[in-house]
Amino acid sequence: MIFSTELLKGTLKTIVLKLLADNSKMYGYEITQRVKELTGDKIQITEGALYPTLHALEAEGLLTTEVEYMGKRVRKYYSLNESGKARSKEKVSELAEFIETMTFLLDLKKKTLNVLPQ
Amino acid sequence: MIFSTELLKGTLKTIVLKLLADNSKMYGYEITQRVKELTGDKIQITEGALYPTLHALEAEGLLTTEVEYMGKRVRKYYSLNESGKARSKEKVSELAEFIETMTFLLDLKKKTLNVLPQ
């Protein structure tokens, strides 16, 4: 199933921030491919959505950029700065709580045994 | 926390369809209050979003309506027809799978013990 795209709305920034929190630097095309691969093609980020989002995050002062050349082809690597790391945690927490709320609201709960990390 | 609204986008129809699947009939204002109550004020559906959504679901042929008067004040009750019931299941399943995918992607998993319903 490829999700009807309206569900994705609002989650793109969070996805990008999370990936950048887990990887010290990534470039745009890499992000689209990583998401596709991690979700078994269920979530496909379009470039028309991604690049403006990266520019917006940069304009918000959350990212630093670094250009690298692969032969003659350019790659623009993005990294989180300190604000970006903080924002990433906030956005992931917010989405986690949203998911929890929706799970309850839609009665999707399974019996859960929480095992604390050691 | 009241969720930054962009997360809600795309989930409203599903929420409405789910509530109507669980309750034989509901009216608009009742839906807003039920969601508010069920989520501890975390999700607040605005009337500007809800009424157009109800009209859209009706136009898609998923709902039947029934007007009732409380004194001089009108209430418009909505119910799912057969198509609506089917669509409700589809949308809830889709959102459930989306949530599962996002949970994995954002690394939000907890150790889970699934207990089958009796």
Add this chain to the structure above:
DNA sequence: AACAATGCATCAGTTTCTTATGTATTATTG
């Protein structure tokens, strides 16, 4: 009497996407 809550509705404006288009380089394949 004033205000809050109940109950419907519409609409301009905003945000966030999709889809199309553009440009260029590099790898693959018949």
Add this chain to the structure above:
DNA sequence: CAATAATACATAAGAAACTGATGCATTGTT
């Protein structure tokens, strides 16, 4: 080796789904 696919950036028109404001009327509360 020519055509096509993949890699890699970017922008922009239009669509979708909201928010927030506004409007109207009735009923409950202080």
